[in-house]
Amino acid sequence: MADFQDFNFKLLVIEKLMYTDGTLTPRFRLADLLRARGLGDDPWTYAYEQGLSHQMVPEARVHFESLEIGDELLATVDELVVDGGLRVYQECAPVWDGEDDLFDVVSPDLDLLPRLARVVSTVALAEELRDALAGRGVVIA
Numbered sequence: 001m002a003d004f005q006d007f008n009f010k011l012l013v014i015e016k017l018m019y020t021d022g023t024l025t026p027r028f029r030l031a032d033l034l035r036a037r038g039l040g041d042d043p044w045t046y047a048y049e050q051g052l053s054h055q056m057v058p059e060a061r062v063h064f065e066s067l068e069i070g071d072e073l074l075a076t077v078d079e080l081v082v083d084g085g086l087r088v089y090q091e092c093a094p095v096w097d098g099e100d101d102l103f104d105v106v107s108p109d110l111d112l113l114p115r116l117a118r119v120v121s122t123v124a125l126a127e128e129l130r131d132a133l134a135g136r137g138v139v140i141a
Contacts, residue, residue, distance in 0.1 A: 001068045009108045012080045019087040030091045043094035053095045060092045082121040
C-alpha cells in the first residue's frame with residue numbers, strides 16, 4: 001500500500017480515483033458518516049456549528065488519512081485536476097471557501113504515480129510543485 005507524505009496530494013489522487021473514475025470504493029460521503037454517528041445529515045450545518053468553517057472536519061480527515069490505496073490503482077492515474085471546487089474538498093471541509101491554503105500541495109508524492117503525465121489546474125500552483133512536476137516531465141495545463 002502507498003504511503004503518502006503529503007495528505008493534500010493524496011486528496012487529489014482520491015478525487016481522481018473515487019469521484020472521477022469511481023474505481024476507489026466505496027465512495028465517501030460526509031453526510032452518510034454524520035448520519036451513521038447520529039450527528040445529523042447536513043455537513044455544512046455540522047461544520048458550521050462545530051466551529052469548523054474553514055477547516056477540515058476531523059471525521060473526514062481521519063477517514064481519508066486511513067484510506068489505503070493499492071499500487072494497482074495508483075498505476076492507473078495519468079492525470080490529476082487541481083481546482084478549488086473538487087468533490088473531495090467538499091467532503092472534507094463543507095464550509096471552506098477556497099480562499100486559503102488549506103488544501104495546497106507542498107511536496108507531491110510523484111513516485112507513487114508512475115503514469116502521471118498531466119496536471120490540469122485552475123489555480124496557481126506553488127513554485128515548488130510546478131518544479132517537481134516539470135522535473136518529472138508532467139505537463140501542466
